[in-house]
Amino acid sequence: MRYAIVIEQGATSYGAYIPDLPGCVAVAETLEEVRMLIQEAIEFHLEGLKSDGDALPQPRSICEYVEASFV
Numbered sequence: 019m020r021y022a023i024v025i026e027q028g029a030t031s032y033g034a035y036i037p038d039l040p041g042c043v044a045v046a047e048t049l050e051e052v053r054m055l056i057q058e059a060i061e062f063h064l065e066g067l068k069s070d071g072d073a074l075p076q077p078r079s080i081c082e083y084v085e086a087s088f089v
Contacts, residue, residue, distance in 0.1 A: 019064075019074070019076070019077055020077055021036045021038055021039060021060060021077045021079070022036065022037060022038065022077065022079040022080065022081045023035070023036050023056055024036075024037065024081075025049070025052060025053070025056075027049075030047070031045055031046060031047050031052075032045070032046055032047070032048065032049055032051075032052040033045045033052070034052045034053070034055070034056040035056075036056070036060060036063075036079075037079040038075050038076075038077050038078055038079050039060065039063050039064075039075060041063070042056075042059050042060060042063040043056075043059065044056040044058075044059045
């Protein structure tokens, strides 16, 4: 499965979350590290759902960018 992730830069760290997997988050000092940690968090989250007998959420979120122009 392929899930959309959101990465936000804070004052001293990066945070990441998955809109389709509430509660699945990661925080790290570098962008590279937060990408690695969110990958691990997704796998851990899905393994937990599966072991509990819960259905795995289907990816539904779509990521797009919009250009904003102003005068």
